[in-house]
Amino acid sequence: MPSSTFSGTVSTPKVSVAVDMGHPFLNLTVDSFLKIGAVGVTKSLAEDTYKAIDKGSLSKSTLEHALKKMCKEGVYWGSVAGVYVGTEYGIERIRGTRDWKNAMLAGAATGAVISAASNKGKDTIVVDAIMGGGLATASHFLNNHYFY
Structure with a gap:
C-alpha cells in the first residue's frame, strides 16, 4: 500500500539589534x-x-x-x-x-528595587521581592528544561 509523508518546519522571523557599549x-x-x-x-x-x-x-x-x-x-x-x-x-x-540561585537572588533584588522605586510600602517591597525571586527561579527552571 503506498504511503506519503509530509514534513516541514515553521520558524519565526528573528530581528536582532547589536548595541556595543x-x-x-x-x-x-x-x-x-x-x-x-x-x-x-x-x-x-x-x-x-x-x-x-x-x-x-x-x-x-x-x-x-x-x-x-x-x-x-x-x-x-x-x-x-x-x-x-x-x-x-x-x-x-x-x-x-551560573545556576538557579543567581536567578532567584536577581529576581528578588529586582522585585525589591522596582517596588521601592515605585514608592510602595515596606510590606509590599518584601512581597514583590519574594514574587520576583519566585518568578525568576521558575523561568530559569523552565528555560533550562529541568521538568522534561
Whole structure:
C-alpha cells in the first residue's frame, strides 16, 4: 500500500539589534532593556487596539493616550528587564557560577528595587521581592528544561 509523508518546519522571523557599549554588563543590560521594552510597547499597543475596536471610535486624544501608555509600558518593562539582567550578571560574576540561585537572588533584588522605586510600602517591597525571586527561579527552571 503506498504511503506519503509530509514534513516541514515553521520558524519565526528573528530581528536582532547589536548595541556595543564596551562592556558585557552594559551590553546585556541595554539589550534586555530594548528587547523587553519592545514587548511592553507591543502589549500596550494590542490592548489599546482592542479597546478602540471594541468602542468603535478613535480620536486624537485616544491616540495621544495610547502613545503615552506605550512609552510608559516600554520604559517600565525595559527597566525591570535591565535591572534583572544586570543584577544576575553581577551575581554570576561574584559567585563564579551560573545556576538557579543567581536567578532567584536577581529576581528578588529586582522585585525589591522596582517596588521601592515605585514608592510602595515596606510590606509590599518584601512581597514583590519574594514574587520576583519566585518568578525568576521558575523561568530559569523552565528555560533550562529541568521538568522534561
